[in-house]
Amino acid sequence: xxxxxxxxxxxxxxxxxxxxxxxxxxxxxxxxxxxxxxxxxxxxxxxxxxxxxxxxxxxxxxxxxxxxxxxxxxxxxxxxxxxxxxxxxxxxxxxxxxxxxxxxxxxxxxxxxxxxxxxxxxxxxxxxxxxxxxxxxxxxxxxxxxxxxxxxxxxxxxxxxxxxxxxxxxxxxxxxxxxxxxxxxxxxxxxxxxxxxxxxxxxxxxxxxxxxxxxxxxxxxxxxxxxxxxxxxxxxxxxxxxxxxxxxxxxxxxxxxxxx
Amino acid sequence: xxxxxxxxxxxxxxxxxxxxxxxxxxxxxxxxxxxxxxxxxxxxxxxxxxxxxxxxxxxxxxxxxxxxxxxxxxxxxxxxxxxxxxxxxxxxxxxxxxxxxxxxxxxxxxxxxxxxxxxxxxxxxxxxxxxxxxxxxxxxxxxxxxxxxxxxxxxxxxxxxxxxxxxxxxxxxxxxxxxxxxxxxxxxxxxxxxxxxxxxxxxxxxxxxxxxxxxxxxxxxxxxxxxxxxxxxxxxxxxxxxxxxxxxxxxxxxxxxxxxxxxxxxxxxxxxxxxxxxxxxxxxxxxxxxxxxxxxxxxxxxxxxxxxxxxxxxxxxxxxxxxxxxxxxxxxxxxxxxxxxxxxxxxxxxxxxxxxxxxxxxxxxxxxxxxxxxxxxxxxxxxxxxxxxxxxxxxxxxxxxxxxxxxxxxxxxxxxxxxxxxxxxxxxxxxxxxxxxxxxxxxxxxxxxxxxxxxxxxxxxxxxxxxxxxxxxxxxxxxxxxxxxxxxxxxxxxxxxxxxxxxxxxxxxxxxxxxxxxxxxxxxxxxxxxxxxxxxxxxxxxxxxxxxxxxxxxxxxxxxxxxxxxxxxxxxxxxxxxxxxxxxxxxxxxxxxxxxxxxxxxxxxxxxxxxxxxxxxxxxxxxxxxxxxxxxxxxxxxxxxxxxx
Numbered sequence: 001x002x003x004x005x006x007x008x009x010x011x012x013x014x015x016x017x018x019x020x021x022x023x024x025x026x027x028x029x030x031x032x033x034x035x036x037x038x039x040x041x042x043x044x045x046x047x048x049x050x051x052x053x054x055x056x057x058x059x060x061x062x063x064x065x066x067x068x069x070x071x072x073x074x075x076x077x078x079x080x081x082x083x084x085x086x087x088x089x090x091x092x093x094x095x096x097x098x099x100x101x102x103x104x105x106x107x108x109x110x111x112x113x114x115x116x117x118x119x120x121x122x123x124x125x126x127x128x129x130x131x132x133x134x135x136x137x138x139x140x141x142x143x144x145x146x147x148x149x150x151x152x153x154x155x156x157x158x159x160x161x162x163x164x165x166x167x168x169x170x171x172x173x174x175x176x177x178x179x180x181x182x183x184x185x186x187x188x189x190x191x192x193x194x195x196x197x198x199x200x201x202x203x204x205x206x207x208x209x210x211x212x213x214x215x216x217x218x219x220x221x222x223x224x225x226x227x228x229x230x231x232x233x234x235x236x237x238x239x240x241x242x243x244x245x246x247x248x249x250x251x252x253x254x255x256x257x258x259x260x
Numbered sequence: 261x262x263x264x265x266x267x268x269x270x271x272x273x274x275x276x277x278x279x280x281x282x283x284x285x286x287x288x289x290x291x292x293x294x295x296x297x298x299x300x301x302x303x304x305x306x307x308x309x310x311x312x313x314x315x316x317x318x319x320x321x322x323x324x325x326x327x328x329x330x331x332x333x334x335x336x337x338x339x340x341x342x343x344x345x346x347x348x349x350x351x352x353x354x355x356x357x358x359x360x361x362x363x364x365x366x367x368x369x370x371x372x373x374x375x376x377x378x379x380x381x382x383x384x385x386x387x388x389x390x391x392x393x394x395x396x397x398x399x400x401x402x403x404x405x406x407x408x409x410x411x412x413x414x415x416x417x418x419x420x421x422x423x424x425x426x427x428x429x430x431x432x433x434x435x436x437x438x439x440x441x442x443x444x445x446x447x448x449x450x451x452x453x454x455x456x457x458x459x460x461x462x463x464x465x466x467x468x469x470x471x472x473x474x475x476x477x478x479x480x481x482x483x484x485x486x487x488x489x490x491x492x493x494x495x496x497x498x499x500x501x502x503x504x505x506x507x508x509x510x511x512x513x514x515x516x517x518x519x520x521x522x523x524x525x526x527x528x529x530x531x532x533x534x535x536x537x538x539x540x541x542x543x544x545x546x547x548x549x550x551x552x553x554x555x556x557x558x559x560x561x562x563x564x565x566x567x568x569x570x571x572x573x574x575x576x577x578x579x580x581x582x583x584x585x586x587x588x589x590x591x592x593x594x595x596x597x598x599x600x601x602x603x604x605x606x607x608x609x610x611x612x613x614x615x616x617x618x619x620x621x622x623x624x625x626x627x628x629x630x631x632x633x634x635x636x637x638x639x640x641x642x643x644x645x646x647x648x649x650x651x652x653x654x655x656x657x658x659x660x661x662x663x664x665x666x667x668x669x670x671x672x673x674x675x676x677x678x679x680x681x682x683x684x685x686x687x688x689x690x691x692x693x694x695x696x697x698x699x700x701x702x703x704x705x706x707x708x709x710x711x712x713x714x715x716x717x718x719x720x721x722x723x724x725x726x727x728x729x730x731x732x733x734x735x736x737x738x739x740x741x742x743x744x745x746x747x748x749x750x751x752x753x754x755x756x757x758x759x760x761x762x763x764x765x766x767x768x769x770x771x772x773x774x775x776x777x778x779x780x781x782x783x784x785x786x787x788x789x790x791x792x793x794x795x796x797x798x799x800x801x802x803x804x805x806x807x808x809x810x811x812x813x814x815x816x817x818x819x820x821x822x823x824x825x826x827x828x829x830x831x832x833x834x835x836x837x838x839x840x841x842x843x844x845x846x847x848x849x850x851x852x853x854x855x856x857x858x859x860x861x862x863x864x865x866x867x868x869x870x871x872x873x874x875x876x877x878x879x880x881x882x883x884x885x886x887x888x889x890x891x892x893x894x895x896x897x898x899x900x901x902x903x904x905x
Contacts, residue, residue: 018514020278025515032512032566035599043599062273079597105566107284107514189270221273 002094004040004084005117008072009125010099011241014065018109023058026110030070033105039098040082042075049079056125056229056240057132060207065226069125069240071118090117116247125240129201130232131179133253136195136208137187137223141216146183146193149215154181159214174214177206189222198230198253228253261293264351265359271345279515280308281342283334283356286512286565289321290357291331298441300324300332300433301355301365301402305372305380306788308336308356312511313519315573316408317371319506320429330437333357333365337380340786343387353388362388366440368402370421372410375765376758376788378417379780381406385420392777394422394468399451403440403458411465412495412542413717413825416765418467419773423458425465426828427495427542428528430504432463459489463496465828472770472824477811479769479824494829495542497867501528501549505557512565521569521603522561526554526586530575531854531871534633535644535844536672538716539575542830544863546579546854547872551586558590562600571603578608578616581875587620609647612879614658627666628659635671635685641847642677644840652689653696656706660697666705667693673735674713674727674759677845683735686710687742690749697748707750708743710736712759716766717825718832720840723817726763728810729795732756757795761787763813764798769824772812775801833862852878 014026021029031051034041043049052073059065076086084094099112106112122128141149153159159174179198187194195215199206208224230253231238242249272278283290293299302321304311311317317334324332333355338346346352353362362368368390370381382392385404391397394404406414407425414424425432439461443454459466469489473481484491498504510522527548530540549557558570570590577583583604590602602620607613609630617628632647634640640647656667671686690708697704712732715721727735736753743751764772778801779787786792802809817823819838836859843850853859854871855878864870 017282017284020272020282021514022279025279028516029514031568034566035568036563036566062278079599081595081597107286109284222270 002084002097003087003090004074004094004098005088005090006074006086007118007120008074008095008098009116009118009122009241009247010070010072010102010112011114011243012068012070012106013111013113014059014063014068014109015111016064016109018107019064020062022061023055026059026068027053027055029107029110033102034072035080036105037098037101038080038082038084039072039102040074040076040078040080040084040086042073042078054125057129057201057205059226060209060224063208063224063226067226067228067239069229071122071125114241114243114245116241116245118247122248128231129229129240131198131200131230132205133227133230134195134197134199134208134211135184135223135225135227136197136211136221137189137192138195138212138219139189139192139222140219141193143183143185143193146185146195150181150183150195153178153215161210161213163210163213172204174206174210176200178211178214181211187223192222196227261358261360261364263359264354264361267349267351268346268354268359271342271349271351275342275345276339277309277515279513280336280339281356282514283359284514285312287507287509288357288511289325289331291325291333293331293358293360296329296441296445298330298437298444299365299367300330300437301335301362301368302332303335303362303368303370303381303384305337305370305377305384306374306786307339308513309515309517311336311371312513312517313523314371314373315507315523315525316429318511319504320369320433321511322507322509323430323433324437327434327437329441333360335362335384337377337384337786338387340792343383343785346387353384363390363402365402366444367405367436369405369407372406372408372414372417374788375410375416375762376793378765378776379784379787381417382420382776382780383785386780393419395419397422397451399449403454405436409539409542412538412828412830413767414465414467414828415472415770415824416768416772416776418770419777421467422455423464423466425496426463426493426830428498429496430498430506432461432496435461436464456486456488459486462494465493467770470827474769474771477808477815479822481822482827492827492829494866495831497545497831497863497869498528498547499869500872501525501547502553502872505549505553510561510565512567519571520567521571522558522565522567523571523573524554524557524561525549525574526572526577526580526583527574529871530579531852532576532579533644533840533850533852535642535720535840536633536675536713536715537575538719541719541832543575544831544861545869545871548581548874551582551874554586555589559593559595562596568599569601569603571605573605576608577604578613579879581873583879584616584619587616591620608879609655610651611654611658614655614662617659618662627668628664629668629670630655631670632689633670633672634675634682635687635689636682638847639675639678639682639685641849642844643672643675644844644849646849646851649689649692653692656693657696657699660700660704665697665701665703666707667697669693669706669708671708671710672713673710673739674732676721676724677847678735680735680738683739684742687739687746687749687751690743690751691746694746694748704748705750706748707752708739710739710751710753712754712756714759714762714766717823718828718830718837720837720844722767722823722837723819723821723841725814725816726759727756728814729756729760732759755790755793758787758790758793760809760813761793761795761798764802764809767824768812771805771807774805775807778804829866831861831863831866833860833866836861 042052056069103112177200184194469486471483529543529546693706784797
């Protein structure tokens with residue numbers, strides 16, 4: 001019998017047609033896949049028990065990602081009749097089996113790329129991540145205009161944008177959230193310009209569409225891909241789980257891989 | 261044939277719920293089209309979320325795709341934002357699997373489940389670049405079909421449909437495929453020869469072969485234009501549901517839809533005999549699926565989909581023979597680990613049913629719904645919904661005593677012979693239910709949901725008038741005022757104006773086609789969505805066509821008047837329907853014929869069918885249709901034990 005750890009972190013991608021689903025839809029797809037895999041997932045107490053899995057920062061509908069994460073809790077008292085048992089003596093092999101199995105059961109486009117047991121000291125995915133790397137492709141400007149507008153934004157003292165918060169229109173300053181921004185020339189889509197950006201997640205995350213609002217509201221978003229979710233810690237960047245399976249592994253954001 | 265996806269994709273970032281347009285469901289197929297293959301596009305004229313779970317569509321999808329010489333894909337009505345973007349970019353209606361243009365399919369078949377979706381049919385044809393009118397279509401245009409409950413009076417859509425299928429599609433879909441396949445292989449084919457051939461398939465109605473005549477507000481004649489076409493088109497019915505264990509691979513969508521759970525149809529047909537209910541009239545007789553097959557479909561479905569909820573669907577699932585056993589098997593299946601819940605849409609109103617509900621909702625007791633439909637016993641005898649007050653109170657008592665705090669009751673107003681006291685009876689019943697609840701809990705909610713009655717074709721009330729919106733509004737106000745005094749009783753109601761439009765389409769004749777076209781041309785799509793519904797579009801269109809809304813809605817039809825759907829048959833003898841109509845007016849109920857002798861309604865005898873019911877006796881514990889002398893209105897004693905006493 002394979003043994004799984006009490007807590008597991010998985011890294012996965014969201015590409016292809018499934019990127020048009022919402023974060024909530026993805027969570028539901030995970031729940032269905034976990035049930036089909038008969039994994040001993042722990043459930044919440046109460047009137048409406050839910051499987052205990054948590055996700056990293058919500059990915060806006062339509063955006064793709066190379067770096068999504070979910071933390072899953074397993075329990076030997078799980079109501080699921082499972083071929084797996086839960087305990088300290090879990091093996092790397094069982095993690096690989098789980099990853100492979102889930103990858104096959106998840107809808108196409110959600111691919112598990114790394115897994116690691118959690119020791120218990122790790123914080124919540126939502127709270128730890130401090131910034132995200134994005135590749136954004138837009139139409140509505142030339143490469144030269146792209147460079148110009150990026151410089152203008154970076155040089156501005158503040159960049160007010162309108163957004164909705166709890167049903168109210170508010171004006172926020174985008175500028176402090178833009179940690180880096182570059183125009184990378186022509187994008188994959190014909191006539192598009194590719195931008196790369198590091199956007200802060202605190203005090204609140206910035207969506208690619210909001211970044212465009214700050215650059216030039218007439219731009220049209222044609223593609224957005226989250227490349228990395230980063231945890232800045234004493235001047236170095238960590239990822240919740242690197243592609244090669246290192247938990248809170250150090251990464252160099254400038255070399256983050258550009259999506260397919 | 262090539263995929264339009266590259267053109268569609270740039271729009272998806274900018275529309276609401278883009279997952280509606282990408283397909284990719286578990287169970288979806290991306291079939292290969294080609295020479296010698298007949299292609300179907302199964303179309304649902306409402307949004308993806310509403311249309312995807314439709315079981316009829318999914319059943320046909322599988323049956324067609326199982327054939328080596330046919331393929332089926334699906335399409336749904338694009339929401340208004342997507343439609344605007346598609347028109348702007350010149351992208352036609354497409355299938356969600358291979359993203360092929362609708363007009364590239366041999367057959368475009370609409371599922372008609374609700375009258376207010378009709379304008380969406382027109383819109384989808386137009387968006388699909390398919391000539392709107394059947395008579396304008398050429399040999400290379402798709403054949404436009406329709407099926408579903410509304411086709412028992414398809415006359416309002418007759419101008420736009422090449423052929424209409426009456427009844428259940430499992431068998432006829434293959435016969436149509438054969439006809440179309442053979443026709444496609446004929447080098448000298450023309451549209452007329454195909455329509456003639458389709459009219460020869462049992463259950464298929466080709467409107468263009470029949471020409472109605474009108475005088476004043478009435479249809480007075482129907483000319484058969486082709487001697488080969490049947491004078492009466494009879495519906496199709498599958499004799500044994502056990503032969504059709506579909507869908508085998510229910511679609512699991514990537515995005516949330518209505519009824520987002522495993523759905524297993526446990527029986528088809530209902531003989532409770534509610535006189536307002538079109539579904540109960542047109543789907544007879546009762547055909548239960550073998551319990552072992554239900555169990556297998558549930559177990560396999562749960563395993564395959566990962567859903568943790570299964571609905572046992574039918575018109576009244578608590579009537580399934582041995583329903584407790586089926587429910588217990590799912591709930592207690594060790595493989596499900598107590599994590600799979602069962603839902604029974606449309607609960608019967610009795611304490612016994614509540615006990616079953618208690619078994620299946622051990623954890624989540626949010627609310628229970630019952631449908632007494634009428635506010636007084638007199639009213640319920642008229643509509644033959646034979647639930648005594650005591651049945652309802654016993655059911656409600658059982659619900660509150662077993663932990664529920666919210667009970668929802670469904671009612672119709674505007675029913676034949678209705679008096680104000682019947683409407684006020686709804687408030688009275690609601691009040692009594694709140695009082696019952698207060699014995700168990702400090703705070704309870706009873707909500708009475710009130711809909712306006714619309715008479716439907718092929719029912720005993722097809723001759724009767726419906727209430728005008730003003731009269732419905734007056735009754736709602738009356739009811740609301742009466743309910744105000746009772747804390748904990750909420751009255752909810754549907755927009756009365758929509759019932760007028762629905763009434764025109766339900767019992768409309770062929771002249772309504774031009775009305776529909778005007779409504780659609782004036783922007784009237786998604787009329788079943790309250791935010792888009794606009795009665796003035798219908799009023800204006802009727803006036804422009806020189807027709808009167810009242811003639812279609814509030815006018816009493818004569819019993820000897822020709823009805824626009826008289827040439828279409830659900831098997832029911834006209835004298836059965838008239839007899840039921842008279843009994844209704846005289847407040848006489850009839851019992852359920854699945855457990856009592858036959859009334860010869862025609863549904864069995866006309867088609868050489870019989871009920872397929874595992875249990876020869878009625879379910880215990882309630883009075884509905886169980887032969888307990890209800891036509892006399894005697895209350896039935898129900899004993900209940902309160903927990904803790």
